[in-house]
Amino acid sequence: MAVEHFDVLVVGAGISGIGAGYHLQKHCPGKHYAILEGRDAMGGTWDLFRYPGIRSDSDMYTLGYAFKPWTNAKAIADGPSILDYLHETAREHGVDGKIRYGHKVRRASWSSEDARWTVEAEHAGETRRFTCGFLFMCSGYYDYDAGYTPEFKSIEQFAGQIVHPQKWTGDVDYKGKRVVVIGSGATAVTLVPEMAKDAAHVTMLQRSPTYIVSRPSEDRLANRLRSVLPAKLAYGITRWKNVLLGMFFFNLARKRPERVKGKILEAVTAELGPDYDVETHFSPRYNPWDQRLCLVPDGDLFESLREGSASIVTDTIDSFTPRGIRLSSGTELNADLIVTATGLNIKLLGGLEVVVDGVPVNPARSLAYKGMMYSGIPNMASSFGYTNASWTLKADLTCGYVCRLLEHMDKIGMRQCTPIAADDQVPEEPFLDFTSGYVQRAVDKMPKQGAHRPWRVHQNYALDLLAFRFGKLEDDAMVFSNPRRASERIKATTAREAPAPVVAP
Structure with missing residues (x-):
């Protein structure tokens, strides 16, 4: 089978990959690109996860693309609406025609002599090979094959059904049943109120609490602005309003954690009443934003707790029994269905095997350059979102920067760009400054960051905006x-001077 060559290969057709396609078409119209998607559908996270109530935990004015206004009334959107938005975006800009489905990328080998990657992907039981000048990894950061489930004692004894949210299928029946959801993160607080509508009762079993904040599902100002202003202008104003509010809240939490903690717990008490044990069930041992906060639209979790259709138990698991779960306190929780909302497994670059000039390279042993490239690895970037804001804010900036980099290489007549770190000049720190379990479990699987630019990973959209769009x-x-x-210089010059394709506004 012939080896196809592309100027740029994008891996992954989720939020980042679709955004990459748009940016390449708009800013690098002369570049020939394709998107390799391991699954049989676009959408990434929003196509994979099908559990009840699946929704965003970021507002859609920041989770949406800068170039594609979100016009739905709900700011906190459900999974199907987000997936529709992604499909519409890809269709409007012709990105859908660039996607090769069912191509699971396994290996990438760089040759400095040829200035290109050879990419190997599994497709229909065969290995297909592609070459490209630049490899853009937009495959997310977690393992799509399996979520994280701790080793529970005697789990095999449970007589009911156990399901991880990442493996949820349409035949999981919880109507009229007793359900225990193990976990306290974003997935758990989404599942509990949704399942409580039809289950006999839902118990959220948490080892330790998480900060939970209620927010209206609709943004009144956004909806008002959209009724009087052009959609793109209204969207841009709302986007920046939410960006700035998010930055303010994050910085306040870091500077005055006790004050922010007090305000969050006051709001929870106002929702549940003074007699509810907020200290036990909603007061974490860590400070706000040491881990990601959980968002509940319109206080739906609190409503289910007030109504009694759901409850929270804070304890640790001793063992599973035929009827449910025995806790360390001796209490037994009876259940017909147990949902292990216990987290994700981080998988850097989708588990890609990387070889540079014949030498295997582990990206986890590298330093992250501007949070998107890897020291010692040429012509490769990856999209990685913010921990304290929406994924798409950073993805948009990363896509734009990659396009600037490609155009710059054409301009100066070079085929290779490689971040190089002097070991004695860049003190190493963890890539993510987060205490969340999924982050701590993956410290050795992630690249490191440095103490100063350009090796520092900023969780700050305003700083990154200046650096990525206008920085050197x-x-x-x-x-x-x-x-x-x-011959290549002539081709690159011709491509830059060619008229850009028409891109829908």
Whole structure:
């Protein structure tokens, strides 16, 4: 089978991959690209997860693309609505025609002599090979094959059904049944109120509490602005309003954690009443934003607790029994269905095997350059969202920066860009400054960051906006090399001067 060559290969057709397609078409119209998607559908997270109530935990004015206004009345959107939005975006801009489904990328080998990657992907039981000048990994950060489930004692004794939310299927029946949801994160607080509508009772069993904040599902200002202003202008104003409010709240939490904690718990007490044990069930041992906060639209979780259709138990698990779960306190929770909303497994670059000039390279042993490239690995970038804001804010900036980088290489006649870190000059720190379990379990699987630019990973949209859109492309860490041959320089110049394709507004 012939090996196809592309200027850019994008891996993953979720939020990041679809955004990458748009940016490449708009800013690098002369570049020939394709998107390799391991699954048989686009959408990434929003197509994979099908559990009850699946929704965003970021508002859609920041989770949506900067170039594609969100016009639905609900700011906190459900999974199917988000998936429709992604499909519409891909269709409007012709990105859907660039996707190769069922291509699971396994290996990428860089050749400096040829200035290209050879990418191997599994498709229909065969290995297909592609080559590209630049590899853009938009495959997310977690393992799509399986979520995280701790080792529970005697789990095999339970007579009912056990399901992880990542493996939820349409035949999981919980109507009229007793349900225990193990977990206290975003998935758990989404599942509990939704399942409580039809289950006999839902118990959220948590080892420790999480900060939970209620927020209206609709943004009144956004809806008002949209009724009097053009959609794109109204969207832009709302987007920046939410970005700035989010930054303010995050910085306040870091500077005055006790004050923010007090306000959050006051709001929970107002929802549940003074007699509810807020200290036990809603007061974490850590400070706000040491882990990601959980968002509940319109206080739906609190409503189910007030109504008695759901409850929270804070305890640890001793063992599973035929009828349910025995807790360390000696109490037994009876259940017909147990949902293990116990988290995700981080999988850097989708488990990609990377080889540079014949030498295997582990990206987890590298330093992250501007949070998107890897020291010692040429012509490869990855999209990784914010921990304290929406994924798409950072994805949009990363896509734009990659396009600037590609255009710059064409301009200076170079085929290779490689971030290089001097070991004695860049003190290493964890890539993510978060205490969440899924982050701590994956410390050794993630690259490191440095103590200063350009190796520092900023969780700050405003700083990144300035750096990515207007910052210098040439610095002491980025090495441009491998001059283009004469024929390639002519081709690159012709491509830059060619008229751009028409892109829908």
